[in-house]
Amino acid sequence: MSEFRPEISHYTYRVTWSADDQEFVATCAEFPSLSWLATSQIEALQGLQEMLREVIADMAEQELAIHAAEEGMSLNQYVLRKLSAA
Structure with missing residues (x-):
């Protein structure tokens, strides 16, 4: 299975100066x-x-693991079943 790379550019970010830490905080x-x-x-x-x-x-991995457990399958079995259905 390929590495999951979530799209993170659609979130709302803010970077400010922290006087307490003397660094920028994102x-x-x-x-x-x-x-x-x-x-x-x-x-x-x-x-x-x-x-x-x-x-x-x-x-995402935890969510898949929960679905697999609910269906009584290993994570690998669950993912293979989902991929073959696609």
Whole structure:
């Protein structure tokens, strides 16, 4: 199975200066519990976007695992069945 690369450009980002941390902090409106600190605005945004890719991919994997378990199948069996139905 190929690596899942979620589309992260459709989210709402904000990069601000944190006086407390003395770094820029990037946040995402759709995932308010996530943030990334860095010394530059670009590094803060890029760090958050990479973390968001990982979080979304993990969420998708967990969702597939739940569906597989509900149907009494291994994750591999479930994915193969879904791919062959497509």
